[in-house]
Amino acid sequence: MFASTAQMCRIAKSHGFAVPAVNVVDGISLRAVVAAAVAEASPAIIQVSVKTLQTVGVGPITAEFQAAAGEATVPLALHLDHCPDRSVISEVIAAGWSSVLFDASDRDLGQAIRETADVVAAAHAHGVDVESEIENIIGVEDGVGSDSAVHSYTAAALVDAAERTGADLLAPQLGTVHGLHTGRSVLLPDRVRELLTLTDKPVVLHGGTGLHTEDYQAFIAAGASKINISTGLKRAYITAARDYLDWAHANDCWEPLALFAAVGAGVRTDIAHYMPVFGSSGTADLVKAELR
Numbered sequence: 001m002f003a004s005t006a007q008m009c010r011i012a013k014s015h016g017f018a019v020p021a022v023n024v025v026d027g028i029s030l031r032a033v034v035a036a037a038v039a040e041a042s043p044a045i046i047q048v049s050v051k052t053l054q055t056v057g058v059g060p061i062t063a064e065f066q067a068a069a070g071e072a073t074v075p076l077a078l079h080l081d082h083c084p085d086r087s088v089i090s091e092v093i094a095a096g097w098s099s100v101l102f103d104a105s106d107r108d109l110g111q112a113i114r115e116t117a118d119v120v121a122a123a124h125a126h127g128v129d130v131e132s133e134i135e136n137i138i139g140v141e142d143g144v145g146s147d148s149a150v151h152s153y154t155a156a157a158l159v160d161a162a163e164r165t166g167a168d169l170l171a172p173q174l175g176t177v178h179g180l181h182t183g184r185s186v187l188l189p190d191r192v193r194e195l196l197t198l199t200d201k202p203v204v205l206h207g208g209t210g211l212h213t214e215d216y217q218a219f220i221a222a223g224a225s226k227i228n229i230s231t232g233l234k235r236a237y238i239t240a241a242r243d244y245l246d247w248a249h250a251n252d253c254w255e256p257l258a259l260f261a262a263v264g265a266g267v268r269t270d271i272a273h274y275m276p277v278f279g280s281s282g283t284a285d286l287v288k289a290e291l292r
């Protein structure tokens with residue numbers, strides 16, 4: 001079932017859980033995330049980075065998603081992750097995706113607001129939701145981002161910008177980093193709380209891989225309603241592939257289809273474990289009932 005990203009997150013926020021938003025890299029991982037969502041009766045957001053989009057192509061990803069979501073009994077959205085490039089955003093709007101993250105975090109505030117407002121107008125004309133990032137989240141992911149905080153604002157300034165642009169979801173700095181956590185991060189669930197006293201727009205937690213259960217739950221208790229997992233899927237994918245290839249080599253077995261199945265099973269199991277932690281397991285029917 002094809003669903004709106006913003007509506008699913010608003011429903012999740014009102015019921016105190018978060019929707020898992022998982023970056024997939026191909027059809028195998030896309031189907032594995034959908035299978036995890038179906039097994040857990042959880043809504044899910046399938047995300048794609050610009051790098052993956054350019055490698056696989058808009059057409060094949062859209063077709064894979066439509067096939068998987070059309071058969072699935074749970075609400076699913078298709079989302080373009082961190083994209084600073086207007087032409088790529090236009091492509092996925094035309095392809096009928098659920099939502100885009102327009103990443104204007106490398107621009108000064110005035111320009112970021114102007115460009116985001118333009119993207120929101122174009123996206124909303126086609127029923128596509130916009131997640132807005134004007135502060136940069138630390139860490140480079142698939143070639144997008146920076147390792148230092150270039151732009152940081154007050155919660156009031158972020159909410160003011162969101163009101164002016166009409167963005168549907170906010171991606172603020174919350175202390176998490178993209179990629180594998182190397183040092184000790186100072187996590188900022190109270191910043192989610194502060195933002196949500198000023199706006200009812202859903203707040204997104206980026207860099208969700210590798211946090212402890214109590215960290216996820218602190219962010220969800222504060223109101224975060226979309227949690228992004230990217231590195232976690234990549235790690236599960238490569239680990240499952242390596243384990244299968246080690247076995248295949250030892251057993252003189254050369255069957256690519258068995259490799260695909262092993263990777264799919266490894267990704268499905270790993271992604272499914274986030275859903276009870278995020279509180280989204282078993283909520284699919286509730287979300288479907290509340291989606292307009």
Ligand SMILES: [Zn+2]
Nearest residue numbers: 082206207228
């Ligand atoms: Zn991110």
